[in-house]
Amino acid sequence: MYKRIKLNIRFAGNEVVCAKSPANCCKGCANKNNCEEIEVYYNPFAKKDIEECFKNDERNR
Numbered sequence: 079m080y081k082r083i084k085l086n087i088r089f090a091g092n093e094v095v096c097a098k099s100p101a102n103c104c105k106g107c108a109n110k111n112n113c114e115e116i117e118v119y120y121n122p123f124a125k126k127d128i129e130e131c132f133k134n135d136e137r138n139r
Contacts, residue, residue, distance in 0.1 A: 083099070084118075085115070086114070
């Protein structure tokens with residue numbers, strides 16, 4: 079199941095300078111008006127599944 083998070087992201091050229099949750103972290107930020115609000119969807123994995131993926135990495139062969 080996919081999860082959704084909202085992020086305020088501030089860019090400087092091609093680099094991300096700041097990426098925070100708008101709900102808690104951006105309340106006192108002076109640069110809040112320079113941010114883009116982006117919704118990110120991701121598929122959370124259990125830690126054991128991620129470790130299994132790294133164990134089966136073809137680079138280790």
